Amino acid sequence: MKDNENEKEKENEAVPDTEVQEVAENAYAEDFYLKLADYAAEGWRLCQYTKALVSKVLNPQIQKRGMNQVKRFDKHSTAALEKLGIEVLDFAGEVYNTGLPVYPINLEDFEAEDQLRVEVTLEPTIKKLNSAEILKKGSVVVGRINNEILCGH
Numbered sequence: 001m002k003d004n005e006n007e008k009e010k011e012n013e014a015v016p017d018t019e020v021q022e023v024a025e026n027a028y029a030e031d032f033y034l035k036l037a038d039y040a041a042e043g044w045r046l047c048q049y050t051k052a053l054v055s056k057v058l059n060p061q062i063q064k065r066g067m068n069q070v071k072r073f074d075k076h077s078t079a080a081l082e083k084l085g086i087e088v089l090d091f092a093g094e095v096y097n098t099g100l101p102v103y104p105i106n107l108e109d110f111e112a113e114d115q116l117r118v119e120v121t122l123e124p125t126i127k128k129l130n131s132a133e134i135l136k137k138g139s140v141v142v143g144r145i146n147n148e149i150l151c152g153h
Contacts, residue, residue: 033086037126037135040088043077044124082129089125091118091140101125102138110144119143 047070054066081088091100096116102125110116118140125138 033128033135036081036084036086040077040081040086040126041123041136043073044088044090047074047077085129086135087127087129089127089138090121091125091138092121094118095145096140096142100140101127101134102140104140104142106141110142115145116142117145 050070051067054063054070057063057066078088089101091102094100094117096102096104096118100118102118102121104116104118105122120141122139122141123136125134126136127134
């Protein structure tokens with residue numbers, strides 16, 4: 001009878017330990033994704049800065065070599081992040097709406113009826129791949145859409 005009671009006690013003890021372990025693993029995974037999102041955003045920022053810097057180089061050969069390096073980094077970085085389940089989103093040029101996962105830093109400069117687009121992405125949005133889960137909202141500058149562009153003229 002004591003053996004039976006000992007087994008039941010062990011079963012009862014195992015359940016909380018398993019739950020604690022799962023919570024710890026989930027917390028670790030969430031922390032991992034948040035740190036990875038920060039890393040991805042910094043890589044994106046460095047890549048954007050490098051593109052801008054290289055575009056100002058006067059020597060066409062050096063400029064071309066620099067842009068190729070940036071493209072190579074971007075390609076490999078994107079592939080590696082996708083394997084880790086992360087996607088980097090840049091909404092520059094897209095129509096702005098309140099559903100976009102971004103913080104528009106200058107939204108108060110406009111009226112509610114203004115039609116806006118994302119002019120510049122200051123920091124990209126980072127999300128889990130094949131998911132709607134946003135790990136890090138981006139920061140953008142918005143501007144009015146010219147009525148002529150809206151009408152297609």
